[in-house]
Every structure is written in C-alpha cells, then in structure tokens.
Amino acid sequence: MNEQLGYLGAKIPLKIYGLSEKSVTITFGTAIDNDLLGLITNFNQLLLQNPFSGLITTVSAYTTLTVFFDPLCVMLSDLPGEVCFEKVSSHLNKIAQIERGKSKVIANKMVIPVCYGGDFGRDLLTVAHANNLTETEVIDIHTAGQYTIFMIGFVPGFAYMGGMDTRLSTHRKEVPNAKIPAGSVGIAGNQTGIYPMETPGGWQIIGRTPLKMFDVNRLQPSLLKGGDMVVFKAIGIKEFNAYAEL
Amino acid sequence: MSMKISIIKPGLLSTVQDMGRYRYLSQAVPVSGAMDELAHRLSNKAVGNDDNHATIEFTYADASFKAETPILISYSGDGACLVYNNELMPAEKPLFFPAGSIIKLIHNAIGVRTYLAIAGGWDVPDVMGSKSTYLTAAFGGFKGRALQKADVLMGGAINSEVSIRILERLINRSLTYPNWRISRESLLPEKRQSIRVVLANEISWFDATSIISFLTNFYTIDRRSNRMGYHLLGKPLVRKVKKEMLSTAVTPGVIQVTGSGDLVILMADCQTTGGYPRIAHVAAVDLPLCAQLKPGDAIRFSEISRDEAEALYFERERDLSLITTAISLKYIKT
Numbered sequence: 392m393n394e395q396l397g398y399l400g401a402k403i404p405l406k407i408y409g410l411s412e413k414s415v416t417i418t419f420g421t422a423i424d425n426d427l428l429g430l431i432t433n434f435n436q437l438l439l440q441n442p443f444s445g446l447i448t449t450v451s452a453y454t455t456l457t458v459f460f461d462p463l464c465v466m467l468s469d470l471p472g473e474v475c476f477e478k479v480s481s482h483l484n485k486i487a488q489i490e491r492g493k494s495k496v497i498a499n500k501m502v503i504p505v506c507y508g509g510d511f512g513r514d515l516l517t518v519a520h521a522n523n524l525t526e527t528e529v530i531d532i533h534t535a536g537q538y539t540i541f542m543i544g545f546v547p548g549f550a551y552m553g554g555m556d557t558r559l560s561t562h563r564k565e566v567p568n569a570k571i572p573a574g575s576v577g578i579a580g581n582q583t584g585i586y587p588m589e590t591p592g593g594w595q596i597i598g599r600t601p602l603k604m605f606d607v608n609r610l611q612p613s614l615l616k617g618g619d620m621v622v623f624k625a626i627g628i629k630e631f632n633a634y635a636e637l
Numbered sequence: 638m639s640m641k642i643s644i645i646k647p648g649l650l651s652t653v654q655d656m657g658r659y660r661y662l663s664q665a666v667p668v669s670g671a672m673d674e675l676a677h678r679l680s681n682k683a684v685g686n687d688d689n690h691a692t693i694e695f696t697y698a699d700a701s702f703k704a705e706t707p708i709l710i711s712y713s714g715d716g717a718c719l720v721y722n723n724e725l726m727p728a729e730k731p732l733f734f735p736a737g738s739i740i741k742l743i744h745n746a747i748g749v750r751t752y753l754a755i756a757g758g759w760d761v762p763d764v765m766g767s768k769s770t771y772l773t774a775a776f777g778g779f780k781g782r783a784l785q786k787a788d789v790l791m792g793g794a795i796n797s798e799v800s801i802r803i804l805e806r807l808i809n810r811s812l813t814y815p816n817w818r819i820s821r822e823s824l825l826p827e828k829r830q831s832i833r834v835v836l837a838n839e840i841s842w843f844d845a846t847s848i849i850s851f852l853t854n855f856y857t858i859d860r861r862s863n864r865m866g867y868h869l870l871g872k873p874l875v876r877k878v879k880k881e882m883l884s885t886a887v888t889p890g891v892i893q894v895t896g897s898g899d900l901v902i903l904m905a906d907c908q909t910t911g912g913y914p915r916i917a918h919v920a921a922v923d924l925p926l927c928a929q930l931k932p933g934d935a936i937r938f939s940e941i942s943r944d945e946a947e948a949l950y951f952e953r954e955r956d957l958s959l960i961t962t963a964i965s966l967k968y969i970k971t
Contacts, residue, residue: 447659453883457886459659462950542884543663547667607764613661
C-alpha cells in the first residue's frame with residue numbers, strides 16, 4: 392500500500408528534508424504508483440509556474456520532488472522564515488494549497504519506433520527463451536504495452552519506465568557489455584529502457600530506436616521527461632535508416 | 638587582442654570547467670563544474686573575471702603549456718605549482734607572461750586539483766548554459782574531452798574593467814605580477830582532515846553504534862575515486878532498516894552508504910539520482926577540501942547542524958565578495 396504523505400488534503404504540511412545548502416526534497420509517498428507520479432508532476436508544474444525568487448530547477452523521482460535554489464536569492468527574498476529551509480518550505484506549502492482541479496496534467500504520449508532483433512537486438516532470442524515465447528511474441532507484447540516515465544536518471548536522458556508486462560521479465564546479464572550503442576532498447580528484470588548514449592550496460596538488448604533520446608542541441612535535450620507516457624512501434628530496417636537520415 | 642595558449646603536455650586529466658550546469662538536472666545532466674569551487678573562483682577573481690568564467694582544472698602536475706600571445710593568467714589549488722624559468726610562481730595573483738613563455742606545472746604534495754584562469758575566461762562554447770566538461774557524455778568544455786597535446790585554447794573577450802586595468806599595469810616585455818595576492822589560506826580551516834557534515838534524511842536507518850563510528854573513526858580515500866565520487870575505506874556501517882530505497886535526487890557532497898556498508902562521497906560529476914541511503918552531506922564550505930583529497934588520505938567527519946552549515950555558507954560568500962571588492966578598489970577609483 393502506498394502511504395501518501397501530506398499534500399493530498401492540502402491541510403497537512405508537506406514532508407520536506409534538506410538535501411544540501413542549495414536543495415530540499417519533498418517526500419510525497421512511499422511506493423511507486425501512477426497516481427503519485429501524477430501528483431508529483433502536477434505539483435512540479437505548479438511550482439515552475441509559480442516560482443520563488445532563487446528557484447533554479449527541480450528533479451522529480453518515484454516518490455519525491457527535489458528543489459534546487461540559490462541560497463543568496465532566497466535569503467534576500469521576503470518569504471517568511473529565518474533560514475533558507477524555512478523560506479523555501481513556506482513557499483512549497485503555499486503551492487500545495489493551490490486548487491489542483493483546474494490544472495490537471497495531461498501526460499505527453501510519445502511513440503518510439505524500434506527496429507527489433509537482428510544486429511540491433513542481439514538478446515531478443517535470450518528474452519524469448521527465458522520466457523518460453525517466440526521472438527515475434529516478445530515484440531508483440533513489448534509493443535502492446537503502455538509505459539509510464541517515472542523519472543530521468545543514471546545518464547542524461549535515461550528514462551526509468553514502469554508498466555512492462557511481466558511475461559517479458561528477464562535477468563540482467565552477469566557480465567555487462569562494455570559498449571551498448573545509443574538508442575538500444577533493453578530489458579532488465581521487470582524494467583525496460585532505452586540507452587540514450589553509448590555506455591557500458593548489463594541489460595538484455597532487444598532492439599534499437601533511430602530517435603536521438605538525448606541531443607544537446609535541442610531546447611529540451613532529453614526526448615522524454617518524468618510523467619510522459621510511451622508506446623513502442625515496431626519498424627523495419629528501411630524505416631530505421633530513413634529515420635536515422637533525418 | 639585575443640590571448641592564446643597551446644598545450645605542450647596535458648597532464649593526467651585536464652578539463653575546462655566553470656561553476657556547473659544546474660538547469661538540466663531533471664534530464665539527468667550532472668552538475669559537473671570545478672571540483673574545488675573555491676580555488677576555481679579565486680583564480681578567476683585574481684584576474685578580474687566573474688566567478689563563473691571557465692578555468693582549466695588540472696589533475697596533479699606533469700603538465701605544461703606555451704603562451705602563444707602575451708597572457709594574463711592566475712592559478713589556485715593544491716595539485717601543482719606553476720613554474721617559469723625554474724622560478725616558482727605565486728598563486729592567487731595575476732601573472733603576466735610575454736608571448737613564447739613556457740609554463741610548467743610541478744608537483745604539489747598537498748592535493749590534487751589546480752585551476753588556471755585567463756583574463757576573459759577560456760573561450761569554449763556554452764552547452765546547455767555551461768562551459769563545464771562532462772566526459773561520460775562527451776559534451777561541454779573543449780570539444781567534450783580532456784585536453785590533449787597541441788590543443789590551442791583561446792581566452793575570451795576581456796570585458797571586465799578590473800581585468801583591463803590589471804593588464805594595463807602589468808603589460809611588459811617580461812614576466813610581471815603585482816605585490817598583492819588573495820589569501821586562500823585564510824578561507825580554509827587549519828585542520829583540513831576534518832570534514833564538517835550535516836546528517837541526512839536516512840540517518841535513522843543506521844544503528845547508533847554505526848553513527849558514532851561514522852563521526853569518530855578515520856576513513857581513507859580509496860583508489861576508486863574520481864570526479865564522480867570517492868569511495869572511502871573504513872569500518873562498514875550497519876543498517877537497522879533493511880528496506881530498499883527508491884531512487885531520488887542526489888547532489889555533490891551527499892554521502893551514500895552502499896549495500897556493503899561502505900561510504901561514497903558524491904562529487905561534481907555524480908549522477909543526478911541515487912538509490913542508496915544517505916548518512917550525511919558534506920557542508921558546502923568543506924566540499925573544496927574534499928576536492929583536494931587523494932587516495933591514501935585519511936579524513937574524519939564532524940557533525941554540524943543544517944543552520945550552522947548555512948551560516949558558514951553565507952560567511953564564505955561574504956568573504957568572497959569582500960575579496961572581489963578589495964581587488965576592484967585597487968584598480969578602479971570610485
């Protein structure tokens with residue numbers, strides 16, 4: 392059971408702890424949960440629309456939202472409190488009071504084209520064998536799912552996704568690959584994910600997307616963000632190459 | 638006039654860094670930036686730059702470069718000393734070198750990292766609002782990589798009036814520098830092996846003996862230490878709460894406790910999220926001390942409160958802004 396802390400009633404103060412001199416973290420709950428994600432995404436948007444003086448950025452995670460700020464700006468602001476922690480907390484608690492009904496978050500839905508198997512997905516057969524499925528069945532199950540982005544972490548643009556069909560669960564590799572190409576789509580345990588850049592990794596690789604998951608030249612470098620929904624679409628090698636040339 | 642140097646020997650790991658990249662943390666882009674933010678800022682201040690101008694972070698010594706034009710530079714940090722014509726160059730003060738000068742970094746036993754500032758800052762492109770190098774994803778800094786032999790680095794346009802005045806007074810046909818310098822020592826505590834920490838959110842996950850042990854025992858910096866973080870050797874901590882922690886945001890200075898009970902201090906290039914319980918975070922004012930720790934060094938943690946850490950932070954910022962004012966008063970009559 393997910394014990395949701397504070398905020399929901401907007402009467403109880405938020406549960407906040409200091410992470411450093413320049414950041415505090417709000418804890419919204421104790422377990423991974425889609426409703427909790429909606430709540431955090433919603434709170435995050437409200438905060439970014441109603442920032443306090445000195446707010447730098449926020450990082451959302453499974454059950455938390457961390458708020459980074461410039462202590463000098465916060466101290467000079469007229470927010471109530473003697474120290475930054477109190478001043479920032481008082482603003483965050485004010486955000487929690489804002490009526491949420493009118494600002495319902497609509498999740499972005501992203502379609503990620505994936506060329507499954509072959510050279511792009513050398514572990515597709517491993518995943519199929521591990522679950523007594525054919526390769527086609529693995530692709531069908533993977534593309535039938537709807538996935539929720541809980542947070543971005545690990546390396547720039549890497550999305551932690553929830554919602555994979557447990558029929559695809561496969562152990563991660565005992566010996567990680569030294570190099571996994573950018574765009575590789577993998578499975579580890581009950582998770583699926585996309586490697587945004589070439590890194591070492593131990594996930595079972597079932598395919599590759601031609602999309603650039605992270606591009607420093609884009610306004611939003613990471614293609615995905617916390618709160619987004621994702622579906623995978625199977626494409627052939629011709630289509631893959633056509634995308635890659637874009 | 639654009640200032641220019643060429644790298645003769647790059648040294649172990651030399652990267653361009655500024656005060657870090659904070660605006661893309663939600664996309665898992667690490668802060669990066671200078672490990673020793675204090676030395677970085679002081680080297681900038683000494684040539685009249687803004688604190689956020691890019692410097693070169695050298696790791697240990699064994700590096701050298703050539704002034705391709707006359708240059709106004711300064712350095713700060715504990716990894717190396719600058720040497721010119723067998724003469725030791727003073728740190729934290731502007732140094733003017735004529736074109737053709739060859740400057741070497743020689744070993745300084747105290748620490749690891751040394752920052753080289755140039756008037757106008759090192760001119761590399763902004764990537765996501767920062768000039769800091771992040772090697773893992775190969776972006777930022779000089780072509781997203783560590784400096785190599787024969788790289789040519791340019792100084793940026795000199796807009797600061799202080800920089801212009803310093804240069805006017807020093808420009809010469811030989812090496813010159815003024816008689817003043819910034820006292821970095823006055824900003825650092827005497828006992829550098831004592832690191833002040835604020836206890837973290839998961840402190841109650843550890844048993845009382847372990848917390849006492851954390852605050853009294855010495856820990857040694859392990860070889861597995863780099864810009865991402867430092868592994869510490871010492872008595873492993875024991876957890877009384879065994880549940881898994883869900884990943885949440887972390888930041889440089891946070892001390893995580895791994896599954897085996899070992900401590901890891903997260904540093905500039907750390908991941909933006911982590912799933913290990915945290916016992917404490919290093920006070921911001923003592924993070925520069927951590928940046929100078931090398932494998933084999935022993936440290937001890939002492940506890941301060943969150944409010945004390947913040948007061949120390951503001952005190953440090955006030956001292957730093959006084960330094961800026963003092964330098965500017967030397968050159969600009971009001």
